[in-house]
Amino acid sequence: MNIAIASGKGGTGKTTFAVSLASFLSREKTVALLDGDVEAPNSNLFLKVPVAECEQVSVPVPAVIDDRCTGCGACEDFCEFSAIVVIKGKPLVLPEMCHSCGGCLVVCPEKALHEVPRPIGVIETGERDNILYAGGVLNIGEPMAPPLIKELKKYHYIPDIRILDCPPGTSCPVIEAARGCDYLLLVTESSPFGLNDLKLAVGMARELSLPFGVALNRADDSFRGVEEFCSAENIPLVARIPFDLEVAGTYSRGEMPFILKKYPDQLESIMKDINLRNRRSLHL
Amino acid sequence: MIHELVVLSGKGGTGKTSITASLAVLAENPVMADCDVDAADLHLLLEPDIQEKENFTAGKKAFIHPGLCTSCGTCNLYCRFDAIDDYYIVNQLSCEGCGLCAVVCPAGAVEMRDHVSGAWFVSSTGEGAMVHAKLGIAEGNSGKLVTLIKKKAHEIAEQNGNRLIIVDGSPGIGCPVIATLSGASSVLIVTEPTVAGIHDLERVYRVAERFRPGIYVCINKADINPEKTAEIGRFCADRNIPVVGEIPHDGEVSRAIVAGRPLVSVSTGPAAQAIKTMWQKLSRLINKEE
Numbered sequence: 001m002n003i004a005i006a007s008g009k010g011g012t013g014k015t016t017f018a019v020s021l022a023s024f025l026s027r028e029k030t031v032a033l034l035d036g037d038v039e040a041p042n043s044n045l046f047l048k049v050p051v052a053e054c055e056q057v058s059v060p061v062p063a064v065i066d067d068r069c070t071g072c073g074a075c076e077d078f079c080e081f082s083a084i085v086v087i088k089g090k091p092l093v094l095p096e097m098c099h100s101c102g103g104c105l106v107v108c109p110e111k112a113l114h115e116v117p118r119p120i121g122v123i124e125t126g127e128r129d130n131i132l133y134a135g136g137v138l139n140i141g142e143p144m145a146p147p148l149i150k151e152l153k154k155y156h157y158i159p160d161i162r163i164l165d166c167p168p169g170t171s172c173p174v175i176e177a178a179r180g181c182d183y184l185l186l187v188t189e190s191s192p193f194g195l196n197d198l199k200l201a202v203g204m205a206r207e208l209s210l211p212f213g214v215a216l217n218r219a220d221d222s223f224r225g226v227e228e229f230c231s232a233e234n235i236p237l238v239a240r241i242p243f244d245l246e247v248a249g250t251y252s253r254g255e256m257p258f259i260l261k262k263y264p265d266q267l268e269s270i271m272k273d274i275n276l277r278n279r280r281s282l283h284l
Numbered sequence: 285m286i287h288e289l290v291v292l293s294g295k296g297g298t299g300k301t302s303i304t305a306s307l308a309v310l311a312e313n314p315v316m317a318d319c320d321v322d323a324a325d326l327h328l329l330l331e332p333d334i335q336e337k338e339n340f341t342a343g344k345k346a347f348i349h350p351g352l353c354t355s356c357g358t359c360n361l362y363c364r365f366d367a368i369d370d371y372y373i374v375n376q377l378s379c380e381g382c383g384l385c386a387v388v389c390p391a392g393a394v395e396m397r398d399h400v401s402g403a404w405f406v407s408s409t410g411e412g413a414m415v416h417a418k419l420g421i422a423e424g425n426s427g428k429l430v431t432l433i434k435k436k437a438h439e440i441a442e443q444n445g446n447r448l449i450i451v452d453g454s455p456g457i458g459c460p461v462i463a464t465l466s467g468a469s470s471v472l473i474v475t476e477p478t479v480a481g482i483h484d485l486e487r488v489y490r491v492a493e494r495f496r497p498g499i500y501v502c503i504n505k506a507d508i509n510p511e512k513t514a515e516i517g518r519f520c521a522d523r524n525i526p527v528v529g530e531i532p533h534d535g536e537v538s539r540a541i542v543a544g545r546p547l548v549s550v551s552t553g554p555a556a557q558a559i560k561t562m563w564q565k566l567s568r569l570i571n572k573e574e
Contacts, residue, residue, distance in 0.1 A: 010296010010455035039456030042480040101382035143459040169322035172424040252509040254479030
């Protein structure tokens, strides 16, 4: 069972829910937590799982074999991403622009290109108690997060439950993280920003045909827009946690349980919906 | 000379958009650019009146003509993105638009079609012109869209003689952030006194410094954890980054968001005051830079 935790808006509490849910479930069974927010990975600041291994992740990029290249420019003409430019009869590869499709190797009539690995980040792994952790860390200055997220998702397949902390937004990095999961928990907050970005996230969940529910964090009765939207759209509001200074305090210090201690009923309610929907859908 | 001030944070939800909206009010005659293209929120505070709208076409998607396809499987063999299923239908979410399938298909059954992945707008607001966008759900190419928005903002500033562009950035440090940083004159990093805030401040700072802009830090909700606020202060002091503002937690901030107005337009509370003081300091530093 793969549970992805996402939100349109950043800073709504994805990581809070991911680590709380992981510890909550780890009382009874082994769970895996994958940190897919590789640009700003924060879950292990709270879990504090000692990192036992650190594996480098690379993507293949073309390199020119000089004595074979005739400078014909077929590679440049083919590349949709402007990752190869021919200057004075010599192809120059711009590795950051490359999407690793491998097409330039195919179109080169002289077989003058081969592929070399380009590191884009690392995956840190470790375990403690009943939690298996794997987290992607994108290299500084590296634009492309999706290949690292794709690699991360291959980790820790053994436990029954894998929780994936996703990046914010609704574009390619979060799509890469969330696709194929069995349940998507969308975390939002009581504000017009939270509501606007939740609508985008719901659109994404529907586009990906994923069963999903909404967790409302820092719930505040002075703005009921999220509740109204969920009820109008028939979306299950599976957890509701009020703004709580104690929760904010533990979060700011990087301490673990936060909502775990105070609102375990809300975590139970999330799990209940996950189980219900997975029995109903075709995933199990 | 047009100055481009970019607001970033690394971690999401630290208050970029709220602060950007207030800076739009405080700054003299700025052009606004919302470069958080996959979760744009600035329009919720600045009430843009859309003047111009255009589709954002970036990249292509493969389309396999069923009548021409002989199901030979060559495309499948070459596609590294698992974008072609067993029935030779292209998964639009997976297709990167590289065009390799079209090159290798022996039947000529693959057509590469231009792909509209969003729209962008030029609007007028009470605070000045604003360029913003809506990236379609589950779309890529956010970096290209960011570059386009910034280019448009510069064109407007040049035409109308605006000297300042204020850019609301996206969280993280990847593609859209890198595109946002390219060409920035100065960067204001909005952080918060939490372990995650500090962790991500360091990451976004390390990306930003590669572009050599002036870098400034603002600590939002500074009073929720004085110890962590002090830690951010030390981090910045060690690197000679000016901390231009410490904004206290203030209930007025969320009330202003609910009201759909920039904080400084509707409040004289402690957070609004702190933002005004910060802007005085920041604008002085920015002017000195030039």
